[in-house]
Amino acid sequence: MHALIVTYPKPAAAQAFKTYYRDTHIPLAIKLPGLLRYEYAYPDALGAEQPPFFCIWKGYFENEQAMQAALASAEGKALAEDVPNYSPSGAKLSHAEIGGGQP
Template identity: 45%
Template sequence: MQVLTVLYPEPTDRAAFAEYYRSTHLPLCAQLPGVQDITYALDVCEPGEGPYYAIFRATFADEAAMGAALASPEGRAVEADVPNYASGGAIVIPHAAESFPLG
């Protein structure tokens, strides 16, 4: 499995970030070809108490699928949209992941 993790430092306006992120950016992410799962968290830390405000995670079958998704028109639209809400920037971490069986 290939994972795209995005860490968002504290934005200028948390409410504006959350509104735009949920109503505009996440629907764009959902259009990525081959995306299998999307999870996210906002308000990860209280203002001034941690380095990140939000975390995003999208999973793909493999590295090739993620690469194709990010290179697609939908992937370019997702990337171009980031400055519209992420005033604190974004740290993008593509990586492989393995599952650990429980029980």
């Protein structure tokens, strides 16, 4: 399995970000071809230091090729074009092969 990981910096208007993200951007994201599942979160600090990002999204694909195809698709392009509508500072994308299992 392969994950697309997207992180966002803290926005000026946190609640506006969350509302737009949930109501508009996520419905676009779930249209990505080959997306098996997704998750997103707004992490809190576990200690004194704040997390380096405001929001994190992970989308899971069968493999890296499926992820790359999704990003290159019309849906992927529409998704990327939507980012400035709620995150003027943009987003950082990374990806990783997923390992692990049940404890």
